[in-house]
Amino acid sequence: MRLEYPLILINFKSYREASGKKALELARTAQKVSRDTGLTIAVAPQLTDLHFVAANVEIPVFSQHVDDVSPGSYTGHVTLEAVKDAGAIGTMINHSERRVRADQVDVIVKRARELSLVTVVCTNTPEVTAAMAALGPDIVAIEPPELIGTGIPVSKAKPEVVTSSVELVRRINPAVKVLCGAGITTGEDVAAALRLGTVGVLLASGVVKAKDWEKAIRELVEPILKRA
Amino acid sequence: MRLEYPLILINFKSYREASGKKALELARTAQKVSRDTGLTIAVAPQLTDLHFVAANVEIPVFSQHVDDVSPGSYTGHVTLEAVKDAGAIGTMINHSERRVRADQVDVIVKRARELSLVTVVCTNTPEVTAAMAALGPDIVAIEPPELIGTGIPVSKAKPEVVTSSVELVRRINPAVKVLCGAGITTGEDVAAALRLGTVGVLLASGVVKAKDWEKAIRELVEPILKRA
Amino acid sequence: MRLEYPLILINFKSYREASGKKALELARTAQKVSRDTGLTIAVAPQLTDLHFVAANVEIPVFSQHVDDVSPGSYTGHVTLEAVKDAGAIGTMINHSERRVRADQVDVIVKRARELSLVTVVCTNTPEVTAAMAALGPDIVAIEPPELIGTGIPVSKAKPEVVTSSVELVRRINPAVKVLCGAGITTGEDVAAALRLGTVGVLLASGVVKAKDWEKAIRELVEPILKRA
Amino acid sequence: MRLEYPLILINFKSYREASGKKALELARTAQKVSRDTGLTIAVAPQLTDLHFVAANVEIPVFSQHVDDVSPGSYTGHVTLEAVKDAGAIGTMINHSERRVRADQVDVIVKRARELSLVTVVCTNTPEVTAAMAALGPDIVAIEPPELIGTGIPVSKAKPEVVTSSVELVRRINPAVKVLCGAGITTGEDVAAALRLGTVGVLLASGVVKAKDWEKAIRELVEPILKRA
Numbered sequence: 001m002r003l004e005y006p007l008i009l010i011n012f013k014s015y016r017e018a019s020g021k022k023a024l025e026l027a028r029t030a031q032k033v034s035r036d037t038g039l040t041i042a043v044a045p046q047l048t049d050l051h052f053v054a055a056n057v058e059i060p061v062f063s064q065h066v067d068d069v070s071p072g073s074y075t076g077h078v079t080l081e082a083v084k085d086a087g088a089i090g091t092m093i094n095h096s097e098r099r100v101r102a103d104q105v106d107v108i109v110k111r112a113r114e115l116s117l118v119t120v121v122c123t124n125t126p127e128v129t130a131a132m133a134a135l136g137p138d139i140v141a142i143e144p145p146e147l148i149g150t151g152i153p154v155s156k157a158k159p160e161v162v163t164s165s166v167e168l169v170r171r172i173n174p175a176v177k178v179l180c181g182a183g184i185t186t187g188e189d190v191a192a193a194l195r196l197g198t199v200g201v202l203l204a205s206g207v208v209k210a211k212d213w214e215k216a217i218r219e220l221v222e223p224i225l226k227r228a
Numbered sequence: 229m230r231l232e233y234p235l236i237l238i239n240f241k242s243y244r245e246a247s248g249k250k251a252l253e254l255a256r257t258a259q260k261v262s263r264d265t266g267l268t269i270a271v272a273p274q275l276t277d278l279h280f281v282a283a284n285v286e287i288p289v290f291s292q293h294v295d296d297v298s299p300g301s302y303t304g305h306v307t308l309e310a311v312k313d314a315g316a317i318g319t320m321i322n323h324s325e326r327r328v329r330a331d332q333v334d335v336i337v338k339r340a341r342e343l344s345l346v347t348v349v350c351t352n353t354p355e356v357t358a359a360m361a362a363l364g365p366d367i368v369a370i371e372p373p374e375l376i377g378t379g380i381p382v383s384k385a386k387p388e389v390v391t392s393s394v395e396l397v398r399r400i401n402p403a404v405k406v407l408c409g410a411g412i413t414t415g416e417d418v419a420a421a422l423r424l425g426t427v428g429v430l431l432a433s434g435v436v437k438a439k440d441w442e443k444a445i446r447e448l449v450e451p452i453l454k455r456a
Numbered sequence: 457m458r459l460e461y462p463l464i465l466i467n468f469k470s471y472r473e474a475s476g477k478k479a480l481e482l483a484r485t486a487q488k489v490s491r492d493t494g495l496t497i498a499v500a501p502q503l504t505d506l507h508f509v510a511a512n513v514e515i516p517v518f519s520q521h522v523d524d525v526s527p528g529s530y531t532g533h534v535t536l537e538a539v540k541d542a543g544a545i546g547t548m549i550n551h552s553e554r555r556v557r558a559d560q561v562d563v564i565v566k567r568a569r570e571l572s573l574v575t576v577v578c579t580n581t582p583e584v585t586a587a588m589a590a591l592g593p594d595i596v597a598i599e600p601p602e603l604i605g606t607g608i609p610v611s612k613a614k615p616e617v618v619t620s621s622v623e624l625v626r627r628i629n630p631a632v633k634v635l636c637g638a639g640i641t642t643g644e645d646v647a648a649a650l651r652l653g654t655v656g657v658l659l660a661s662g663v664v665k666a667k668d669w670e671k672a673i674r675e676l677v678e679p680i681l682k683r684a
Numbered sequence: 685m686r687l688e689y690p691l692i693l694i695n696f697k698s699y700r701e702a703s704g705k706k707a708l709e710l711a712r713t714a715q716k717v718s719r720d721t722g723l724t725i726a727v728a729p730q731l732t733d734l735h736f737v738a739a740n741v742e743i744p745v746f747s748q749h750v751d752d753v754s755p756g757s758y759t760g761h762v763t764l765e766a767v768k769d770a771g772a773i774g775t776m777i778n779h780s781e782r783r784v785r786a787d788q789v790d791v792i793v794k795r796a797r798e799l800s801l802v803t804v805v806c807t808n809t810p811e812v813t814a815a816m817a818a819l820g821p822d823i824v825a826i827e828p829p830e831l832i833g834t835g836i837p838v839s840k841a842k843p844e845v846v847t848s849s850v851e852l853v854r855r856i857n858p859a860v861k862v863l864c865g866a867g868i869t870t871g872e873d874v875a876a877a878l879r880l881g882t883v884g885v886l887l888a889s890g891v892v893k894a895k896d897w898e899k900a901i902r903e904l905v906e907p908i909l910k911r912a
Contacts, residue, residue, distance in 0.1 A: 014306075016299035020279065020313025047306055048291065048314040051248065051280035063276065065304025071244035073377055073432075076293025076326035078242075078275055085248025086276040094786075098304035102778075102786040106812050128790050130818035134856065135811050149301055172818065172856055204301070322558075330550075330558040334584050355591050356562050362586035362628065400590065400628060470762075472755035476735065476769025503762055504747065504770040507704065507736035519732065521760025527700035529833055529888070532749025532782035534698075534731055541704025542732040554760035605757055660757070 003060060003089070003118055004040045006224055007200035008190070008217075009141075009179065011044045011064065011092070015208045023049040024056055029213045031059045039221050040200075044092055047078060054087030062120065063091035068104040070111075080108065080115050090118025092202075094132070096145040102131065109137045120179065120202070126161060130168040133176045140169060141202045143181035149205050153183040155192035166197035184220075191223035231288060231317070231346055232268045234452055235428035236418070236445075237369075237407065239272045239292065239320070243436045251277040252284055257441045259287045267449050268428075272320055275306060282315030290348065291319035296332040298339075308336065308343050318346025320430075322360070324373040330359065337365045348407065348430070354389060358396040361404045368397060369430045371409035377433050381411040383420035394425035412448075419451035459516060459545070459574055460496045462680055463656035464646070464673075465597075465635065467500045467520065467548070471664045479505040480512055485669045487515045495677050496656075500548055503534060510543030518576065519547035524560040526567075536564065536571050546574025548658075550588070552601040558587065565593045576635065576658070582617060586624040589632045596625060597658045599637035605661050609639040611648035622653035640676075647679035687744060687773065687802055688724045690908055691884035692874070692901075693825075693863065695728045695748065695776070699892045707733040708740055713897045715743045723905050724884075728776055731762060738771030746804065747775035752788040754795075764792065764799050774802025776886075778816070780829040786815065793821045804863065804886070810845060814852035817860045824853060825886045827865035833889050837867040839876035850881035868904075875907035 010030060012018040018026045023045040034041040042060035045053040054061040063086075067077040083091050093108055094100050100108075105121055112119045119137040123129040129142050142165045147154050154162055162180050169176050180193035185206035193201050203220075210216035238258060240246040246254045251273040262269040270288035273281040282289040291314075295305040311319050321336055322328050328336075333349055340347045347365040351357040352373050360368050370393045375382050382390055390408050397404050408421035413434035421429050431448075438444035466486060468474040474482045479501040490497040498516035501509040510517040519542075523533040539547050549564055550556050556564075561577055568575045575593040579585040585598050598621045603610050610618055622634050636649035641662035649657050659676075666672035694714060696702040702710045707729040718725040726744035729737045738745040747770075751761040767775050777792055778784050784792075789805055796803045803821040807813040808829050816824050826849045831838050838846055850862050864877035869890035877885050887904075894900035 011303060014297065014299050014302040014310060016307075016309050016313070019299065019307075019310050020315075022313075023279075046310045047275045047304065048278040048310045048316075050276040051251075052283060052314070055280060069242065071242050071247065074242040074325050075239060075320070075323040075432075076275065079244075079247075081244050082242060082247050082274045082276045085244070085250075086280070087248075088276075092303070095303040096787075097302050099785045099787055101783045102789070102812050102815050103780075103783055103808055105786070106809055106815070124787055125790055127819050128786050130856075131786050131790070131815040134814035134818055134852075168818075172814075204303075324559075327557045327559055329555045330561070330584050330587050331552075331555055331580055333558070334581055334587070352559055353562055356559050358590040358628075359558050359562070359587040362590055362624075363583050396590075400586075467759060470753065470755050470758040470766060472763075472765050472769070475755065475763075475766050476771075478769075479735075502766050503731045503760065504734040504766045504772075506732040507707075507734075508739060508770070511736060525698065527698050527703065530698040530781050531695060531776070531779040531888075532731065535700075535703075537700050538698060538703050538730045538732045541700070541706075542736070543704075544732075548759070551759040553758050660759075 005199040006039065006194060007179065008039065008041045008220060009044060009062065009120065009200065009202045010041065010207050011202060011204040012046055012208055013204050014046055018208045019046055020049065023053050026208065026213055027053045027057045027059070030217060031057045033214060033217045033221065034059050037221055037225055039224060041217065050083070050088055051086035061088045063088050064095065065098050066091040066093055066108055068100070068107040080111050080117055084115055084117055090120065092120045092122060095122045096124055096143060096148060105132060106135050109135050126164040126168055129165040130172055133169040133173040136173060137176060139177045139179055141179035141181050143202065147182035150183050151185050153189035153192065154180060155189060155196055157183065159196060162196040162198065187219050187221065187223040190220055233405070233427040234267065234422060235407065236267065236269045236448060237272060237290065237348065237428065237430045238269065238435050239430060239432040240274055240436055241432050242274055246436045247274060248277065251281050254436065254441055255281045255285045255287065258445060259285050261442060261445045261449065262287050265449050265453055267452060269445065278311070278316055279314035289316045291316050292323065293326050294319040294321055294336055296328070296335040308339050308345055312343055312345055318348065320348045320350060323350045324352060324371060324376065333360060334363050337363050354392040354396055357393040358400050361397040361401040364401060365404060367405045367407055369407035369409050371430065375410035378411050379413050381417035381420065382408060383417060383424055385411065387424060390424040390426060415447050415449065415451040418448055461655040462495065462650060463635065464495065464497045464676060465500060465518065465576065465656065465658045466497065466663050467658060467660040468502055468664055469660050470502055474664045475502060476505065479509050482664065482669055483509045483513045483515070486673060487513050489670060489673045489677065490515050493677055493681055495680060497673065506539070506544055507542035517544045519544050520551065521554050522547040522549055522564055524556070524563040536567050536573055540571055540573055546576065548576045548578060551578045552580055552599060552604060561588060562591050565591050582620040582624055585621040586628055589625040589629040592629060593632060595633045595635055597635035597637050599658065603638035606639050607641050609645035609648065610636060611645060611652055613639065615652055618652040618654060643675050643677065643679040646676055650680070689861070689883040690723065690878060691863065692723065692725045692904060693728060693746065693804065693884065693886045694725065694891050695886060695888040696730055696892055697888050698730055702892045703730055704733065707737050710892065710897055711737045711741045711743065714901060715741045717898060717901045717905065718743050721905055721909055723908060725901065734767070734772055735770035745772045747772050748779065749782050750775040750777055750792055752784070752791040764795050764801055768799055768801055774804065776804045776806060779806045780808060780827060780832060789816060790819050793819050810848040810852055813849040814856050817853040817857040820857060821860060823861045823863055825863035825865050827886065831866035834867050835869050837873035837876065838864060839873060839880055841867065843880060846880040846882065871903050871905065871907040874904055
């Protein structure tokens with residue numbers, strides 16, 4: 001599956017609102033809006049729901065995390081092969097809530113490439129974004145942790161964090177794409193993220209905690225549709 | 229779901245032989261033998277396959293690991309609620325390949341009890357078995373790590389580790405059941421484990437790596453059937 | 457060095473008030489009060505100051521933490537042998553700010569015994585205290601983390617946590633001694649801890665953050681002197 | 685203290701040969717050769733010996749590790765302030781035996797700069813070297829872990845790892861200096877490391893495990909002296 005941009009990536013975190021059967025329900029809602037609008041909307045369900053969700057939708061599905069081990073005697077670990085076998089197209093790594101070490105990101109990015117899996121490496125500062133870009137993942141997602149879950153978008157609170165991240169990535173490894181995360185809840189936030197030079201957004205509570213999932217996702221993608 | 233003993237618990241680890249669709253295939257094979265024999269055979273598939281497998285079999289399904297966090301902003305973590313929503317009846321924790329801290333076992337055991345989830349806490353020495361029993365899980369599974377994957381059963385190599393574990397658990401917390409792990413591959417190993425005072429076995433490669441899963445599982449349970 | 461009870465153990469944490477040369481100053485102040493009163497007052501300076509402090513005082517010195525590795529290729533780790541070579545008489549482990557796993561406590565306790573080093577294992581709940589006692593350390597120090605640094609002593613806020621810990625330890629491993637920590641700042645707190653069946657206290661900010669160290673320590677030990 | 689190059693940095697790891705009083709003995713031997721030759725020879729003793737050694741020698745002393753926390757309630761942690769108060773001029777971080785996360789390296793490098801402490805960030809591959817250079821430490825030390833302790837110098841076994849690391853660092857952050865580690869035991873290895881564009885070497889067992897420390901260090905620096 002080839003990933004098209006702009007990309008809206010919805011992280012289900014470990015919210016119970018999107019756990020078990022509701023994970024599939026949310027994924028199918030995202031799929032409905034994606035089909036109606038032609039835009040790429042991807043989901044990252046909880047680890048336990050990964051195969052269950054990926055087996056039942058056709059939009060891109062990501063793992064929220066992966067370990068740096070190959071298949072084998074690794075009870076309780078998540079391998080890239082398991083992610084692939086589950087039907088996901090790739091994986092997030094290094095989210096602020098689940099950081100891994102740089103040498104592990106290096107191993108995971110290299111192995112993911114061999115397995116044709118997409119890597120989305122989360123970062124917190126322009127310097128860390130630059131560092132992670134040097135490891136050559138497909139996507140880096142810059143998310144100042146202090147804004148996560150606040151509803152205050154990074155594009156408003158700290159646009160310079162995004163623009164300097166975009167610049168550093170262009171200089172160090174222009175093949176790497178940049179997503180913008182933290183505090184995203186409205187379509188205007190998404191439009192602002194794209195204006196700052198990113199290819200899309202990573203968000204969680206803005207959708208998962210919304211009362212009406214379809215409405216929340218439609219509002220997110222509207223400004224992109226108008227732009228197109 | 230009430231768990232009946234003796235219990236055979238098959239840990240899929242992160243073996244690729246039992247990943248993705250093959251996870252369900254192995255779980256269904258276990259289910260077939262369980263139905264034919266009336267014995268409890270439970271499975272612990274990889275995290276990513278948990279919901280997918282649990283949604284499609286009726287034998288007890290366990291998670292291989294769980295984190296000590298409640299549902300919320302915990303990207304890449306496994307909550308007890310996610311395990312429950314996935315349809316599993318409980319979880320392993322503290323496997324030698326994925327140790328957690330004692331205070332985390334304490335939190336997980338207490339929260340699992342509230343959620344009516346079964347906890348299987350892995351241990352390595354009689355002293356650690358005693359310590360984990362003091363935390364009040366449903367089951368402790370003693371597995372000397374140096375024997376894991378060797379095919380040399382602990383019941384032969386170190387029977388005193390099992391018997392002293394059983395004794396310590398009886399003294400400290402007699403409500404806790406003891407499983408025996410590491411090196412189990414034959415029905416004779418299972419029978420020996422039961423003779424040493426345990427309620428069953430935890431095993432992995434002995435089944436997962438077998439060429440003929442059904443044959444391997446049948447051979448495991450045969451001595452128990454004869455005993456009954 | 458044989459440890460005598462009651463024991464006052466002052467943890468310097470990583471407070472800058474007791475770092476570098478000031479670590480030795482605080483240790484010498486503790487030594488002065490100890491000599492004047494005949495009571496055992498021990499100190500746990502920061503890792504970096506361990507040898508420097510232990511080489512210059514004669515009161516018992518503890519490490520704040522130790523890793524479960526033997527001397528060798530372990531850059532940045534603290535071995536029991538290094539603790540001993542530094543002149544300390546033992547080590548704290550599993551502090552709420554630096555938890556280790558139960559299997560690591562098991563290894564450390566066993567190795568410390570061989571090296572004649574004293575182990576003080578910190579715990580948070582009666583259940584974890586029971587679990588750690590099962591591993592056979594010299595001392596367990598029960599400290600409800602929510603009270604650490606509050607100035608509200610556990611003996612007042614949650615005396616039942618201390619008494620049930622003392623009872624469980626007596627039942628599981630009566631050779632293990634119990635220290636009481638969290639929120640200790642006054643001599644009355646120390647007296648209360650002893651009345652609840654512990655052999656002394658573990659404290660930090662109550663002394664380290666005091667303007668007059670000597671006065672703070674004298675006030676702590678006064679009720680014990682009267683009792684004697 | 686200003687650091688002069690070339691630099692020989694001797695990591696004592698947790699070898700017992702260089703623990704306690706012997707740590708100071710080895711540091712004084714390094715100091716003697718440094719004074720005789722005018723070359724910069726720095727030492728990284730065990731954490732517990734840091735203050736003790738730094739207080740008694742005048743050559744540059746490094747910590748083997750530091751945590752990403754500020755002074756405060758962090759029992760068992762090593763702060764940059766403690767490293768400074770102990771008299772060290774800086775710290776190694778991210779050694780293959782004690783990796784930290786990229787966001788932690790970022791925090792530590794920025795805080796160390798404010799405290800005028802020198803940072804030496806260890807790396808394993810050219811990509812990770814590039815990533816760490818993007819975080820702006822003073823020095824990166826490339827050490828292929830598979831060669832550590834083998835006596836096979838990276839300059840012979842994998843010179844391209846060193847040269848491509850040097851190139852990447854020049855492109856991404858030319859202010860960062862490169863040290864070469866792993867398998868260094870002879871003066872010829874040191875000379876080769878300098879020829880490949882590095883400013884010196886990081887080594888451990890080659891000196892610490894030598895029967896005659898002074899002889900081992902003299903042999904290391906000899907080719908540099910001839911070159912000068």
